[in-house]
Amino acid sequence: MAATRMEHLDLSIVIPIYNEEGILASSVMELVDKLSRLPWSYEILLSENGSRDRTVEIGGELAARYPGVSIHSLGQPNYGEALKQGILRARGTYVVCDEIDLCDTGFYTRALPLLGRGEADMVVGSKAMDGAHDKRPAFRRAATQVINGMLRVAVGFKGTDTHGLKAFRRETLLETVGHCVVDRDLFASELVIRAGREGLRVVEIPLDVTEKRPPSINLMKRVPNVLKNLVKLTYAIRTGRKPPSRRR
Numbered sequence: 001m002a003a004t005r006m007e008h009l010d011l012s013i014v015i016p017i018y019n020e021e022g023i024l025a026s027s028v029m030e031l032v033d034k035l036s037r038l039p040w041s042y043e044i045l046l047s048e049n050g051s052r053d054r055t056v057e058i059g060g061e062l063a064a065r066y067p068g069v070s071i072h073s074l075g076q077p078n079y080g081e082a083l084k085q086g087i088l089r090a091r092g093t094y095v096v097c098d099e100i101d102l103c104d105t106g107f108y109t110r111a112l113p114l115l116g117r118g119e120a121d122m123v124v125g126s127k128a129m130d131g132a133h134d135k136r137p138a139f140r141r142a143a144t145q146v147i148n149g150m151l152r153v154a155v156g157f158k159g160t161d162t163h164g165l166k167a168f169r170r171e172t173l174l175e176t177v178g179h180c181v182v183d184r185d186l187f188a189s190e191l192v193i194r195a196g197r198e199g200l201r202v203v204e205i206p207l208d209v210t211e212k213r214p215p216s217i218n219l220m221k222r223v224p225n226v227l228k229n230l231v232k233l234t235y236a237i238r239t240g241r242k243p244p245s246r247r248r
Contacts, residue, residue, distance in 0.1 A: 016079050048073045127164060155233060
């Protein structure tokens with residue numbers, strides 16, 4: 001059930017969105033319908049970042065229609081910062097970081113019991129582990145393997161995936177969120193990596209993933225920022241210090 005702003009919330013669902021006018025309304029309506037059959041009170045936080053289409057307008061219409069939905073605009077394209085701000089604004093006991101082209105409540109029903117029983121501090125939905133079924137185009141599957149390989153070499157990442165669905169108890173991860181130093185495409189990866197390095201129990205569960213639409217940002221255009229943030233992340237993890245700020 002959706003809760004009012006003053007009520008206790010079991011679950012906050014944070015969804016970064018960018019140029020998603022094609023699927024935003026249908027995805028949110030479908031998610032609200034699925035959540036109505038589940039036992040948790042919830043909020044859906046749409047973290048919009050720099051869209052140039054009708055995403056903000058549609059998000060506002062959804063927020064007006066559904067009490068549990070809200071939208072906040074970052075003002076610039078930055079997936080990682082949008083995700084981070086959504087986590088910081090979340091009020092639920094548990095936080096799920098979801099994607100607008102997934103909205104996989106099956107992940108919620110598998111992940112939250114693990115958190116509730118104390119078997120994990122963070123649950124990561126993996127597209128690459130045994131038992132997962134990644135039905136995205138081959139180039140997107142390859143990109144996942146490449147970035148995971150780079151993270152293993154650069155910072156000693158031990159898992160199979162960092163980018164995608166995650167669930168955690170909000171209070172447990174807030175300090176870790178504050179330690180993160182990169183944004184854009186690698187904030188999600190840093191959050192998973194830091195959680196493990198800080199002694200939290202990170203558990204992976206397999207996902208079934210089917211692409212609903214092409215990526216909202218061309219993958220090749222992401223490469224420069226990914227590489228830049230990978231250098232920053234490697235420095236921070238290896239030295240234990242924040243990367244030096246660039247002078248303007």
